[in-house]
Amino acid sequence: MKNKHIITRLVKTIYPYDVQTDLLSLSKLIDTWLQSYGSSAKFDFNFDNDPNFPHGMKFTISTTGEETDEEFDLRIKKEEKWQIEQDNRDREQFKMLSKKFNS
Numbered sequence: 621m622k623n624k625h626i627i628t629r630l631v632k633t634i635y636p637y638d639v640q641t642d643l644l645s646l647s648k649l650i651d652t653w654l655q656s657y658g659s660s661a662k663f664d665f666n667f668d669n670d671p672n673f674p675h676g677m678k679f680t681i682s683t684t685g686e687e688t689d690e691e692f693d694l695r696i697k698k699e700e701k702w703q704i705e706q707d708n709r710d711r712e713q714f715k716m717l718s719k720k721f722n723s
Contacts, residue, residue: 622696624686631657632681639679657681 632653639646653661661683667676687695 622692624692625695626684627687627691628682628684630680630682631661634679634681636677636679653681657683660684 639649641649653663661681664680664682666678666680668678669676
């Protein structure tokens, strides 16, 4: 039996223009995030090539926890599919090398 993993989930993306406000409004926004995601949620600043924001600057909120049954099932299916694909590639490579070196 495989075990469930502890995973990090991206739960919210915030662009700089979303938080350009007065401090009281920002405080209320943070209170809303605390209620929605809990005090252990992580707030990060990121640069990347997000096509939704061409300057590539954004904030993210993420949570960490054990994967759900659905996430577990999906991960196991993906792992099984990858293993089958790898086995098929290995089998083809073995056939090719067998022909090359056993001829």
